[in-house]
Each structure stands twice: as C-alpha cells, then as structure tokens.
Amino acid sequence: MSLNQSLSQWIKKIEQENPPPPVITALNFGMLQSDKGYMVYLTGAEIYDPDDDDWAGEIDYQPPRANKYFLIPREFTKGLKWQGVLDLVVAWLKEYYGSGPALFDGRTVTASFDDGKLVLIKEAR
Numbered sequence: 001m002s003l004n005q006s007l008s009q010w011i012k013k014i015e016q017e018n019p020p021p022p023v024i025t026a027l028n029f030g031m032l033q034s035d036k037g038y039m040v041y042l043t044g045a046e047i048y049d050p051d052d053d054d055w056a057g058e059i060d061y062q063p064p065r066a067n068k069y070f071l072i073p074r075e076f077t078k079g080l081k082w083q084g085v086l087d088l089v090v091a092w093l094k095e096y097y098g099s100g101p102a103l104f105d106g107r108t109v110t111a112s113f114d115d116g117k118l119v120l121i122k123e124a125r
Contacts, residue, residue, distance in 0.1 A: 003092065004095070007096070008096060012101075014067050014103065015102055019102070020044045024107065025048050025106075026048035026109070027042060027108070027109050029041070029109070029110070029121075030113075032114045037072060039071050040070045048124075050120075050123065053117065086113050086116075089111055093109065108124045
C-alpha cells in the first residue's frame with residue numbers, strides 16, 4: 001500500500017468514527033519523531049488566526065488516542081530528515097485537499113513539525 005493510500009485511510013477512519021464538530025474552524029497536522037519513527041497527528045481549534053501560529057496550540061478537538069496518531073512506515077522516510085518528512089506530508093495534504101474530503105470542508109488546514117512554523121495547506125474562505 002502506498003503512503004497516500006495509508007494516510008487517506010487514516011483520515012477516512014477519523015471522518016467516520018470521530019469527525020470534528022462544526023465549530024472547529026482549523027485543523028493542524030502535527031508531526032513528531034518518536035522511537036518508533038515519524039508520526040503524524042491531528043488536532044483542531046475553534047479559532048484560527050493567520051497572523052499568530054499559537055492558535056494551533058489551542059486544542060479544542062482531537063480524535064481519540066486510537067485514531068489520533070499515524071505512524072509513517074519507515075520505508076517512506078528512510079534517509080529523510082524532519083524537513084523531508086514535513087515536505088512529504090505537506091505534498092500529500094495538498095493533493096488530498098483537492099479531492100474534497102468532508103473533514104476539510106470550510107476549514108483552514110495547516111501542517112507543522114512540533115514547535116515549528118506552520119505550513120498553510122489551504123485557508124478557508
């Protein structure tokens with residue numbers, strides 16, 4: 001299975017089992033490195049401020065722990081540093097956003113490595 005398929009399945013599972021409520025205006029796909037490898041996680045906030053990245057620290061929504069994290073298989077990150085992993089996930093999110101998933105409807109979507117600068121995927125209008 002490709003990385004795109006795996007990430008898409010993860011998002012679909014969140015959409016089906018624990019979608020964010022309508023008051024969530026922004027989603028952030030955070031990334032971290034653990035002893036198991038690189039992981040992506042999802043959080044949401046009721047308020048989005050394009051001039052202040054601190055909004056992403058206001059966690060008003062997160063899927064239950066069983067669905068919150070996605071471990072990126074090492075075969076896709078072998079030889080990559082954190083910036084390469086971020087670039088990989090950002091590219092996937094931009095492509096996936098274009099397919100119109102319900103999870104993203106009317107929401108701003110960003111991605112970031114923990115404690116890093118947010119990368120805007122799409123700003124809600």
